[in-house]
Amino acid sequence: MTYLVLARKWRPQTFDDLTGQEHVARILKNALASRKVAHAYIFSGPRGVGKTTTARILAKALNCINGPTADPCGQCPSCVEVAGGASVDVSEIDGASNTGVDNIRDLREKVRYAPSGARFKVYIIDEAHMLSTSAFNALLKTLEEPPPHVVFVLATTEPKKIPPTVLSRCQHLPFTRITVHKIKERLRAISDAEGISIAPAALDSIARAADGSMRDSLTILDQVASFSDTISAADVKDLLGITDVETLSQVAGAVVDGDRKGIVSLIAGLTTTGTDLKTFTRDLLQFVRNLLVAKITGGVEEIMDVSEEELLAINSLKERTSEEHMSLLLSELIKAEPGIRSAFYPRIALEMTLIRLSLLSRFKAIDEALRMVQGAESRSPQEGYPAGAPGAEASPPARRSTGGSAGAEAPRLEEGTGKKGLLKEKAAPRKEMEDRSPERKETPSAEESSPSPVQQTSEPLLPDMWNAAVEKIDETNHPLASRLREAVFSADGGEITLIFNGGASVHADSVRESLPLVRRTLQELSGQNMDISVGTAHAPSVSKKDLKEKVMQNPVVKEALELFEGRIVDIIPVKKGGENV
Template structure:
């Protein structure tokens, strides 16, 4: 049986057949029984939860020849005609393709005429949020003064896009996601009727993938059944839907737990060879670590439906600290957002996995020997983390090459040696084209040292997090380099940022990156601001020299000073140039 035939065969024909919406069904049935049917309804909720189906069942219930009845008989001419779509008085409109004012005007012109075949004219407008503003205005006029023989049923997944004037004239019903238990029960019922043998884990897996949509669950069931024939297994369901098996989850988590990058790369390659997409693997991995975190923070009351082997899963949860899991999930979520626009999602997935291998070094309280392996020998762990950071840095360089406009493909081969051997601090290869060195500006630190304690510097430091956030929104890769630096001083038109890492500083100073940062700083501070950079050690040395000289002011005798004029002797001017205006004090000779 094809998917369409299977879905149609199991599409609810009465309120009683619907799954998971008892509160809505009871309300509608009470209204029909008491003859208090409204002229307009708004059905909203996630996809596949029964909004359009409920609208059609309601249309049959109010027009049933044996009613109006709480349940349509599905035997009379009216019920069978509405089910088949032959009754002209029950109209279903897809607002996604009929969203203009002309279509709504046509409805407005026709509603004045009485129904010809059944008791009520029923207009079902699906995806109503897609209507234009003009169409909403035309619909509003009809909803304000509706004829007594017309019922409007609006269905949408995004009610927040509807005008408040439309919502206020409708009875609103919020359809919820169908629970896993209700979905599994209905899927087992379908399998029994269709003569399909299904494993309980496979049905639970299909129900979880549908994310609360009964329609999606039936679609996935048909897809898996077509693959497995008369028997549905968990492995078959995982293969067909492109998910990751429990063993693959465990192997990846084990490698991440032990910070074993060498084991991660073959695992990712095997997933790729098996046809698993990088974005789907990333999504599944986030769910996996989320379940580990839930099990760790609420071991007694937590219910993680994705768990297949509970003991094995609990052991893996004990191997991680909650702090590390939080950081790992945050990191994976960040990379998942970047993957939507990446030309090489697999590379980004590999970088994300290597990144979370380097997160934290804390012991996972109560963990087994695997979880504390990194913490048991600090010297070895430190060397291992350093090695991993270097590998991540190499991958980040490759990623930066791929992101650049047309520059990455040409420079990949030529820069291979530079990627394996760290370049000298004074001259590192650039990422953009052919290995040319990035020019680094020379900054005189004395004016910035003098301004380090100024109110302007304090204001910059308070707003720096906002600058980083806006840079991240503008371009995530620029934020990755800029976050290594910190603002140490600010003059009227320039902000000095000190970096710990030479590569981060050089990459930040690239013209394209500098332009983005300076544009963001102008937006944040309200005036044009230039970016200046230095190494943190240089700044610390300059600040310490200034501290040593503080209090040792040079006293000069104004022998040739004419106090009545603004001019000063040449040697005084030279002293001011050498030590700065603030450190030179001229005293009168008593």
């Protein structure tokens, strides 16, 4: 007796037998129960998900001796003929081989005749998107006003290729990919019924390899059942050349941790076992995608559609990385996959890709880097910088002159540091700076015009005292505190100098107007009267050529260019306060 493959032997015979298409089954069962069956349907979806099978079940339901019914008996002559493909009133037409207008004209002639023994004539056109434009045009009138005894079912994997004029004349029922979990449950039931001994991990591998197709999974199960009496995950891996979850997890973990030695060792192991590296790259791409989705959603299994084993591996790995890191890995892996697939030496291409991706573990997320900088600044802002300015931790303290106020030198940053607010020229004496400022300063108060003698304060303590004063002012006057933080602070012999960028003269004027409050706050903290001067200075311009040379010397920029094989196209100076810095 001829052997019947599992995909045909276990083909669903009722709507309740359909796997993963409950929404379609419910619509058709309700339509049959209420006698509201449409004259034409379009079943669309991936291959092997039950489109043609559902069309046959619909034909049985319409022509069953007890019908039309949502539950065909499967025993009457009509049901048996439809199930065996022997019914003369149920025609299956291959759209790929009957694309011409003449085939549709013959069909139009046949539909006029009443069914020979059944209640309805059902025409199932498979791969309907393959019909020519002229064939679709010839079918339009029949689809719009068919005889009452005719039902059309157009099955297609590409509904976008169906003309809108045809779509508008049919009810469209989309079929979905079947989840790994549902495929595994169905395979387990069939394996038990057939007496096939197979490990759960092997079922996971088959369900994942089927890619949402129930028919493909049964074909694979049929294949591995002939391989051994007891089927293990290793048997499925060897037979199909697919990658097990443990290996995918190890490779992804090595990339995330920056373990380049581990990457080379794992790829060598894959090569030794004869794993197809192109298939492995595709599986790794899907695994990394699931890892990113788990990181974003917290591990929603329905969205990822993974097996229990893969879900455990993903949950253990997702805590070792960040969303930004995984999105960057996935993006770069997508770009590299076509090159690996077409490479003459896929092993070398894969090794270099993963090693390059492992270098990304050195980089920090922008939010994390900002938090680190802000935390460092809040702990100890250094002299010569506004509180909160980038680089306050990385650069040395500003130099202070030991001379009098007339020779005081404004703090400056060393060339080539790439920091903002570079000052090269010495600040003018306080009186000269105030003379150059806009003429909107009001007549100084008695406190400003006749300050009490300045007592010498320990110079190293002035920056800490200034920061404390700014924090105290921030409690009652946040705008003033923000402007004070923008200024470059320096101290010389007990005298405090605040230098603003030339484009921030308005802020300088505002601070001058509030000097009484600033002095009073400092006096409350130190018990001494402080002399404070406010001025502006323009940062020197830097040519793009010099700026590019300085940027190229930055080790982080060098590493980024090597990692992404990029080049610097242009350098745009950051603007602050109206001036390039």
